[in-house]
Amino acid sequence: MKNNKPKYMLIIDAAVDVIAENGYHASQVSKIAKRAGVADGTIYLYFKNKEDILVSVFEEKMGQFIEQIATATNERENASDKLLTLIEMHFGQLAANHHLAIVTQLELRQSNLELRQQINRILKPYLVVIDGILKEGIKEKLFRKDINVPLLRQMIFGTLDETVTNWVMNEDKYDLIGLAPTVHELITQGISAK
Amino acid sequence: MKNNKPKYMLIIDAAVDVIAENGYHASQVSKIAKRAGVADGTIYLYFKNKEDILVSVFEEKMGQFIEQIATATNERENASDKLLTLIEMHFGQLAANHHLAIVTQLELRQSNLELRQQINRILKPYLVVIDGILKEGIKEKLFRKDINVPLLRQMIFGTLDETVTNWVMNEDKYDLIGLAPTVHELITQGISAK
């Protein structure tokens, strides 16, 4: 029997499935090990402790997530289009991977402060991507030059995050990706009449 | 010695402090009891179980929170002013109560799905307040009539929530309330130049 996939990724993938199916608190190390087809002890050859599995899940999955968004936005011509692409891909990637969406939006938040801070560190590059788009938009005079970039980034991220969380908690009953243009328009145009 | 404060609120307040100081997972029932100055068993005369303490904390504190915001916004003349007041008070109340902010933004999220759904139920009236302001703004022709109210409400709540969470995680190093006008302006005007 040949098993090329290194055990590391086997365990990561098992963790995503187990957490999505059982919830954070019912996801014992032994359950993840069983799903990955390894012994409990083997987990500790690849991860420092249980928390390290969780951080690594986020690191691996978000790494791809961010990288793909960064690549895709770079292919667009201006900041406004880049922002639209970012929103579409943010919604699209989580809508396409139901288990991952449950884990990132619901389960991973049930963790202690220390873990949450590590998660924030992992998210940093994503926030840098958003900041870049905003700064570029200002330079291109597409966006107002007086905007508070960090604050606006929080607004954008908070909006996307809240929207995805609501969608997950409503059990995917509507088309998430379809919301992208509207969200994009709200951010750029505001809600004032005229 | 006279102790008029009913034990129920004593325990609620003790829970806020203990959770803010120790984090959700290190907040044993016995620790909350000790802080409240009652016996462990007394907790169970007022709360069904540990989770019930947490739900009740949110219920009590958010109840006041929402009520005060609803009252204050009602005193303003138009939807735009109401929205500004809502943002100011949302930031203001959490900025004024550091422990409560830690609990609502960080600790209470470390709970299971069932508890989170109860929390959402408690938050419902707040979302209704936001929806009301948006609908009024449309009627007053202050806001565009084509806006998707539920989606925009998610955007607003997500923005406020993310902004407060960032502020808490940065250990209150800047003036949260001062951000209110900018956030209000972003929401109403958007970011597009002109």
Added chain:
Amino acid sequence: MKNNKPKYMLIIDAAVDVIAENGYHASQVSKIAKRAGVADGTIYLYFKNKEDILVSVFEEKMGQFIEQIATATNERENASDKLLTLIEMHFGQLAANHHLAIVTQLELRQSNLELRQQINRILKPYLVVIDGILKEGIKEKLFRKDINVPLLRQMIFGTLDETVTNWVMNEDKYDLIGLAPTVHELITQGISAK
């Protein structure tokens, strides 16, 4: 409102019902108090502690039980008839009082050694009645003069007790009293052919 029944017996009767319905381990003092219509604390004006309630239940109920059997057997002419009457009444009284049968045969046995020894002390007079019948039978030459009275008493009591317990555990599906003549005959005649 007039309530002539002293609270003592109210509590005893409540205890029998509560224990029969809920089982020994689910019969909290507060449940007995509620059934008796008194406050928890009132229990302790009449009983030293929870165990004392149980001992008293047995004392009161078995007191009547034994007294009635003693009286009835005394009215019969000879030891063999007295033995039959004792068996009939032992079966009859428990068959007539379902709750009491559950308590004496099943629930009261789930108690610690000390309580069981007190129960044995209460049962003593019953054993004396049996011994008396056996000795009388020997004197009347109805029973063999070489029988070991204490041992035989154990045999008789063990037989009756086991028979009633089986009947209770079978949920009273057959006629207990109808077994009395057969049991009486087995004890007096043995099982040997001829």
Added chain:
Amino acid sequence: MKNNKPKYMLIIDAAVDVIAENGYHASQVSKIAKRAGVADGTIYLYFKNKEDILVSVFEEKMGQFIEQIATATNERENASDKLLTLIEMHFGQLAANHHLAIVTQLELRQSNLELRQQINRILKPYLVVIDGILKEGIKEKLFRKDINVPLLRQMIFGTLDETVTNWVMNEDKYDLIGLAPTVHELITQGISAK
């Protein structure tokens, strides 16, 4: 150090000792674990819960008990001899194992209905052995053909059980095995003079 004895039996034996010495209710799982020389958690690798330890104690010990009695009675020629052997061994085995006698006669009865029903299930084969002897005796015309086998079996079991319980509660002050012939005779001959 070599320890071939599987932990399962180590725990069973420790449970018998601890329960005999401390009584059922004072036999904490941690006490049994300590006596067995294993960690508390190890108990739960071999037993579902505390009650499962008790059922298993009875299952293991009674299994041997019943098997040995079945084997020994089979070696006797007729039903009457078989009955005598059964009585001798019933008394003999419990007299030889003081701790086990305390557990079976006193402590194991302090359990809830569900456990008692499991105990009855385990005892079933023993009752089948008794029934077999009685039926054989009828066929051999040693016993009366009109006897009610289930009732008589209750009488026999009740007599033996009550006799052993009395002996245990009297702290083994007399020779239990010596009672066997008398009990046998009482059962077969009855108590009637001639």
Added chain:
DNA sequence: TATGAATGAGCCTTCATTCAT
């Protein structure tokens, strides 16, 4: 590398009993 049996610290909850009123 890999295993998985063994470990043992840690905590929520119950309920008999008390005592101020």
Added chain:
DNA sequence: AATGAATGAAGGCTCATTCAT
């Protein structure tokens, strides 16, 4: 005599982590 709110000790069970093989 009666109340019932308050007490606080006690223990079964889980599960992340280790380590001998």
